[in-house]
Amino acid sequence: MIKGDTEIYGVIGFPVKHSLSPVFQNEAFRSEGINAVYVAFEVKPEDFEEAIRGLRALNIKGVNVTLPYKEAVLKYADITSNDVKVISSANTLKFTSEGIEAYNTDWMGFLRSIKEHTDIKGKNVLVLGAGGASRAILFALQREEANIYLWNRTKSKAQQIAPLFGATVVDMPEDVIHEVDVIVNTTSVGLNENDPPLFNYEKIDEKHVVFDVIYKETELLKTAKLRGAKAIDGLDMLVYQGAESFKIWTGKEPPIKVMKKSVQGI
Numbered sequence: 001m002i003k004g005d006t007e008i009y010g011v012i013g014f015p016v017k018h019s020l021s022p023v024f025q026n027e028a029f030r031s032e033g034i035n036a037v038y039v040a041f042e043v044k045p046e047d048f049e050e051a052i053r054g055l056r057a058l059n060i061k062g063v064n065v066t067l068p069y070k071e072a073v074l075k076y077a078d079i080t081s082n083d084v085k086v087i088s089s090a091n092t093l094k095f096t097s098e099g100i101e102a103y104n105t106d107w108m109g110f111l112r113s114i115k116e117h118t119d120i121k122g123k124n125v126l127v128l129g130a131g132g133a134s135r136a137i138l139f140a141l142q143r144e145e146a147n148i149y150l151w152n153r154t155k156s157k158a159q160q161i162a163p164l165f166g167a168t169v170v171d172m173p174e175d176v177i178h179e180v181d182v183i184v185n186t187t188s189v190g191l192n193e194n195d196p197p198l199f200n201y202e203k204i205d206e207k208h209v210v211f212d213v214i215y216k217e218t219e220l221l222k223t224a225k226l227r228g229a230k231a232i233d234g235l236d237m238l239v240y241q242g243a244e245s246f247k248i249w250t251g252k253e254p255p256i257k258v259m260k261k262s263v264q265g266i
């Protein structure tokens with residue numbers, strides 16, 4: 001029951017109404033008997049600064065930060081962990097008496113999800129895209145000592161970030177497709193049914209593990225499956241990043257099974 005002392009958490013983004021985070025975070029609070037609620041805050045870019053200050057003033061305990069604010073939020077953080085600095089992006093804020101603490105749990109979510117399907121250590125991995133999601137994944141891959149190839153539509157962006165993560169920039173995904181064990185799509189391509197493919201997906205074969213951050217079966221994943229490859233969508237990554245946020249906020253072990261179940265088939 002929501003009472004006078006119920007704590008408030010949420011996700012701040014634009015747009016954010018489609019977010020699954022309220023679904024599994026509220027399930028987690030309920031299942032653990034925590035007196036808290038989690039809501040979505042849709043905030044326009046021109047109101048962002050005011051919103052961050054308002055969250056603090058309203059004694060909100062913590063928020064997830066999603067598109068397009070994961071980078072913009074850094075300037076309001078008082079305490080940032082090293083991973084946030086390297087990735088230049090935060091997806092979790094905790095409001096404490098010391099100030100605003102910023103964390104990045106996206107890379108943890110990715111690592112946990114992919115590790116359930118394959119061992120990454122020392123593997124050859126092709127990463128598609130060079131935005132915020134890509135940087136979080138590159139950070140995770142570097143920690144696992146993967147051999148990373150990086151492709152981006154705008155090559156200069158790939159060249160800018162590659163040295164930070166020890167990645168090698170490639171001109172075309174096809175250049176290394178037969179050398180890599182794992183392919184990771186971090187772009188939004190595939191979100192819409194008629195998105196043109198990033199490369200010729202027919203080049204995927206059964207030795208590949210294909211991971212897409214998008215949490216539905218994209219054309220990339222569909223083709224990968226048809227061609228005998230292992231195909232992993234971004235739903236577990238989403239739940240796992242949220243589970244890490246839950247742990248940061250509450251200090252409790254997240255009820256992963258309950259959280260996963262709550263978003264299945266949504």
Ligand code: ATR
Pocket residue numbers: 128129130131132133134152153154155157186187188189198
């Ligand atoms: P996110 O935080 O989700 O990573 P972002 O930082 O805006 O979002 O990055 C978007 C990524 O998707 C970029 O790598 C972008 O490529 P560009 O740097 O060339 O813009 C990639 N992307 C978006 N639409 C794309 C498309 N139609 N084809 C290829 N890449 C695309």
